[in-house]
Amino acid sequence: MIIELPHTTTGAINKRLIDSRKEGGVITLARVMTLVIDATGADAEQAIATANVASREHPCRIIVIAPGTASEARLDAEIRVGGDAGASEVVVLRPCGDQIGHDDTLVTPLLLPDAPIVVWWPAGVPSDLGKRSLGRMAQRRITDTKGEDDPAGVLLGLAHCYRPGDTDLAWTRLTRWRALMAAALDQVKVPEVTLARLHGDTNSPSILLLGAWLRSTLGCEIEATYDDSVAALENVVLETPSGSIEISRPDGHNATIRQPGQPDHQIALPARSLEEALAEELRRLDADAVYGEVLAAFAEDTAVPL
Template sequence: MTTLWDTTGSAVVKELAAQRRTGGAVLSGVALTLVVVADESRVAEAEEAATHAAEMHPCRVLVVVRRQIDAPGPRLDAEVVIGGRLGPGEAVVMRMYGRLALHAESVVLPLLAADAPVVTWWHGAPPERMATDALSVFAHRRITDSSLAEDPLTALRLRAEDYAPGDTDLAWTRTTAWRTALASTLDSVSGRRGDSVRALGGSIQGDPGNATARLLAGWVSSRSSCPVDITEDSRRSGPSGVTAVALDLDHDERVEIRADHRGGAVISQPHRPDSTVALPERVLGDLLSEELRRLDPDEPYSEALEATTAVRGLADRPRVREHVWFDPAARQDTDHPTAPEGATP
């Protein structure tokens, strides 16, 4: 690892090239560039998750940490790591100060692996206008986590209003185990009947304010075209915010999946004994790895998000984004205008 203090973007590019030559890194093995945007308080867990993901998906990891945007002068500190603590590939951790932090793309763009797709992951609050943010525009896939927001439901609505094909959210990724169990259970009922299954209604028990619970309800509703209610459960629901899911089916039948809080769930369905399936709480690195497996638009996510927020037409939006830069400092000046010269305070 090499640490560059008060450096420049071009110096970082040169150092990465030098370490690649001496360290024997093979650029052709890089499947993508993973850009991680995190606050200093979340850098450690973001690095741990990115390292796990890099072991599963060979990639160049670029970590962007914006610090002290109001610092009097721009400054860049960087760590260049090859085959070290951030996985087997190439990684650069960049801490940006002052106005440079508002132009992170000027440092990141020259470091992108050539001819490789880009995934940008915000481990924390995404930009206020992600649709036009520079670190979003050049990414083929954009990953957020609405569960980290102070108000997850408002965050989901912002994601819907801001949506473009290629967006996804780790709150959605946390629904995977529940969706898989539900789909498998309905397939079992269909196989027993020898006919298709139609859901007439559904209910979810858990935390109504949890983004994952809301997206799971949205997914069930989008797939079945039936209403799904979320009722609060006082039991611990875990990161998914879900303790149980039940569906009322045609033929007066009902299926239910209930978490047992031991890393599994109990499945109840007609004419079958109860069974159990694994339903573990997945670590952040596993969630990130899942999202890196595919770079095409996640249509089930957009359908679930649309059903959750009632923001329509997400799938019809263009995939191409256009960068529009704005200055937060200028906005603050607008919010707090100074009095005209000569005016009485």
């Protein structure tokens, strides 16, 4: 159900939320957080659809800021519940005119009491993440540098303004790759890596972050190559004194793992969807210290070509 609220106020929105909860019974009571989505410059409907899928694992109140185009200073809103809101309740705020730019004032009255706040920027990564009004009120701040024209520059900006609680979905997409590499290195006699070769999609922030992680963790050299025809990380080779460890995923779904002294074996390693990546980040509300260390390592290594 979608409830339209044109020319409204946050007080009226809150009252209508309470009424809709009474009408819907307990369906929206077990919410564990408030997820705020700054959809400025993004496809708001796609962001809502993504958050709705993630909310099935993490029931929450979703507040979406999607500025309107009218010059008149006003606030239009929608409340979505039931089948239009996954396992959550969605409030879409469409500020216009002078209402734009007062995100904290609009959002604060709608936050769930005593619940963590997570902010997600699906596009247009802010350069001053922690200084944004939404960023200051959040325990977790989630960005996505995939698709940025200059991912290296954006990552540098994130490194310079990093605060505990920041993370990026380009890093989240590497979780299973990192686990596979760590497990493979545990099985070689001399787990020393002299060279890591990475291959994947052009302008990939994930490859940049993976290179910084491997270099800072293992002290190895990095060689990265890119291909316009692939959509994600495709191949990783770790050179060790015992031989090469290779994880190859040419079809984007199944990976072949080659290790010294062992037969090749395959595992399912599908490219992670945006919904899966967001759901993973919503599972944790503590700071991702490793991500902060990798950002710092990337900033230190910018003179080294990736």
